Amino acid sequence: EEHSGETPSEQSTNAESVDDEAELDSSDAQETPQPRADGAGEDGGGGQPGTSDAHEGELDETSKDEQLEGVRENPSGEELTTDHGVKVSDTDNSLKAIERGPTLMEDFHFREKMTQFDHESIPERVVHARGTGAHGYYQPYEDPDLGDEYDEIADVTKAKVLTNPDQKTPVFTRFSTVVGSRGSSDTVRDVRGFATKFYTEDGNWDLVGNNMPPFFIQDAMEFPDLVHAIKPEPDNAIPQASAAHDTFWDFASLKPEITHMIMWVLSGRALPRAYRMMQGFGVHTFRLINDDGESVFVKFHWTPKLGTHQLVWDETTKLWGKDSDFNRKGLYDVIEEGYDLEWELGVQLFDEERAEEFDFDILDPTKIVPETEVPVRPIGKMVLNETPDNFFAETEQVAFHPGNVVPGIDFSNDPLLQGRLFSYQDTQLNRFGSANWDEIPINRPLAERHNNQRAGFMRQEINEGKVSYKPNSIGDDDPQEVPEEEGGYEHYNEKIDGKKIRNRSESFQEHFDQARLFWNSMSEPEKQNIVDAAHFELGKVDRMEIRERMVYDLFNNVDHEFATRVAEGIGVEPPDSPGDEMPDHDREDPSLSMENRTPDTIETRKIAILLDDGFEDDHVSELESALEDEGARVKIISKYLGEKSGANGETVDADQHHVAAASVSFDAVVVPGGSESVDTLTQQGDPKHFVAEAFKHYKPIAALGEGTELLEEVELPDIDIASDGDGTVTSEGVVTSRDGSDLDAFAEAFVDAIAQHRHWGRSPAEVPA
Template identity: 50%
Template sequence: MTDQSKKTLTTDQGVPVADNQNSLTAGQRGPTLLQDVSLIEKLAHFDRERIPERVVHAKGAGAHGYFQVYQSMAPYTKAKFLQDQKKKTPVFVRFSTVVGARGSAETVRDPRGFAVKFYTEDGNYDLVGNNLPVFFIRDAIKFPDMVHAFKPAPDTNIPVSSSANSRFWDFISLTPESTHMITWLFSDRGTVKSFRKMEGFGVNTYIWVNEKGKGVYVKYHWKPAAGIETIDRHESTRLAGEDPDVATRDLFAWIASGKTVEFELNVQLMEFDDEFNLDFDPLDATKTWPEDRYPLMKVGKMVLDKNPLNYFAEVEQVAFCPASLVPGIEPSADKLLQGRLFSYADTQRHRLGPNYLQIPVNQPKVPVNNNQRDGFMQSGAGHSGTVNFEPNSLGGGEPHQSGDPTFEGRPIVGGHVRQKIALTNDFQQAGERYRSLSKKDQDHLVDNAVDSLGHAKSEIQKRMVENFKSADAELGERVKKGLNL
């Protein structure tokens, strides 16, 4: 059939897809189920779409350093690296742009990746986030669609940053939960020239667990010691032509001169019993937690003091995954996070091979003992003898299970469903964000949105204006006037 309206969405097997908007979860707010074959197929296919460049976060810069906690976080988490204020935990950080390819300019409007690998005494912990506190979508099943809409058009290969803005805004206007992210991205927070002078956020919600097994929700915030610096879109455009690698150059030169880059880690904590006392779902990655109700708590500082010796070996081959957790830190049922737990490591196994954790920059600083064998680029380090299974008696029962208690997590209620969360409230925080900006920043947000939306088709412009109006009437009217609708 040639009529697009007659085409039913299917899996790669040709099986009709009944719901492409919501992952299959245990109850409306429960964790995502592995039996969601549509989700797994979409993410697994998406993870393998680029060889060997990262699908997203392709261009980045990195640095080595350490993290030091201010005081023990024992009341909230048993994570060992968050206990002793005298201990310096080695880290490797990768900053990046999200949508652009490896050769793209670093000043274009785009979220910036902010990924930290902690080499702890309990293995590696990866805190993978962005420089903006929220995201475009709340469910990982939409991630491939989102990136497809933001990447170059499949027929012309023209990127969104040129003239293919109908693709970007078509997806955004049909995804109302993204309106909040747009108020961040199209402010001057979306254009920066220094990785040293931007905030970092974990974006997703995690769980801290203490020695007694008590859990609490946690959100992460990195605050730069150098303060926040942004540029407007005109400066962004100029630098994209004159110095497209300005952020990488700035970071490398700063550390090479003997100076350090510092960030302070803050967290917001929320008791489980409080999650239903809000007018939005706190596990929704398109929302922020109000800081007057959940104040920032200072945790520690991160100091970056050493440049990579080999860009490819370290910055290009470093691999992060939100599923790289240590005892004391658990994932929440955040639907975006649930998909990321699978997708990131799956991508790295595709890009770098199943033994990517044997690459020096990815190797834990502690012994690795398991029965994973063979595969591409297997070094064989530490593998000997006849035993490659567990349980066993031939190897004296080694390696043995740790026996640590398993965190039971939140009770799961409900059947196997594909449902949007109940408390969407997709426009309130977007409006609050706009009204919190200075007059200058409001003007820049409107100007940037009009400039980009002006390249989209008129029906898409009208749809997006209605979303802006739902967030704030003045914002919608100003964008509408700027577009001459």
């Protein structure tokens, strides 16, 4: 289990290597774990602890961890020193001229401590500022099924990271919101970033994607405008982390190409339940290249093993206050609790001829390749299983760049991708103030690096020798270029023939077909979510002409009924007939609906048990074990923290009390029996509110024995609650058993209800929570 198993004192640390003064000699200086020049030294080890390089074939899941081990610092059992290694006798009092006099300039410890503090902040990312990350690995499947057209993955790409099933390549993945600043809330309506750095033996590959497959715009030139429009308005910096204001919808209403993406952003996809329950997409069409230099187009898909799930809007707004790190903490907690989080990497493969047949342009990033056209073929899995040791060093300083590709993976001419190939390198210069950001430990490749790029702020590598140019005779002309056959990167030899031009291709001009496909593919509750979201977002827009343009020019060209439903909520006169550009099709793609992405698992779901003294002992112990056996996480919630006694003498500790716990932080709730416990609960507002709110958010609810009385008090509309002799009754995700005699059947029904995640058949409109 990598470094997590070690206690801090067991880790080899910076301090330890220079600890023993008696042994310090000039050669020890080498052993201080500087971020090092990978591959320096003929022995490949470079003589530095814990920083061994990867060599061909040797890379495994722990390689990055071992490399990072060389720069980890651990204070456990150590003495306080200055940055320059001088031991410090007092870090609380500055040096003063006399006891109550002014501070002296010569106090080097004060100056150093304060200077470092003054310079702690670096610019936040201009987009995707707020995020969280985790380490793990990627491993290709043995013989993935690529359908009839392609036999083996090696036929389509020579990228070893994608083809060698014996190789686990270390990865670091960062998830993010896009619009909000670093301190904003997690559960805002927004796209999520899903960026993965693969430390492959052939160099770093960054797959910098999102949790939605299309994008807002078609050309990188428009990106600054898009971001300016959606970010807080420039005069007053309001609102934070939200598209719901005039400038964004002004821009959107004038850019019909945005329509498809707007449908996704208004849907539950923009409110992910958890980063671990989110799909990821490379968005652009990329190329895969095989050993013969042949190319096939590819779209990358990440599919979470835990299903793709959403929150509901009311829940997200409550989470802003009650649990504003909900998504970041969720990822951290489950990994710390020992869960391995898994995503399958899938590819859609199609050649030039196939690409020509589509009625959209595969270079247009506002389009997807529907899975009804080209199925997604799983080719491997990613497992995230380690949290970072230090947020700043790893998650903040990780720097992605779509231009980081390895042999076997190449770009397409998607004009959005082409522009990104410039932007990411450039933005890192702004964040780090130096071209040496690639030397920061989290960004360093495991593959060896040798070139004549030199110097700059904060250079870490000590490049040996006289030569920093090519050609040279003094150094045997090293480092040597590598022919393509031996692994040198060669760009795809695409034939280009035509005129330089600044325009938008004719093939990029259709904007509504796939927006309609998305709408058609939603279930009715998902459609209602989209309409409600439009009511909120456009309801926050002051200018009527913007709301009208959204309805008449965009939504009415997607679907007339949709436009009408939106118009009704925002004071816009509903359009009397469909828009002129509304596509005439009823096509659906089932893979677009999250309701079809609900695997039968409750792993990592968080379940609340509400109880107080006098609870029915069996109910609690049986439920706990039944839920935990299925991989769920169970928390006991009561009015106060501390020990609670069951009716038959067993005791449990409350994990959370009502002042801190909120139903919005849980996936499901259950009320066990025990007359004394339930009497106490029914006299309090919090447990009733908990249940009512869970109901309002379509969450599974269960009650056993007297616990059913609490549900009756809450008055859940149109729900059947079990009476004596009924056994277990399930009604729209509400599972009850009055006699509580068949605990197994009850637990099974509850587990099934949790697996479904949300129960959209309810009508919770009148529930006051």
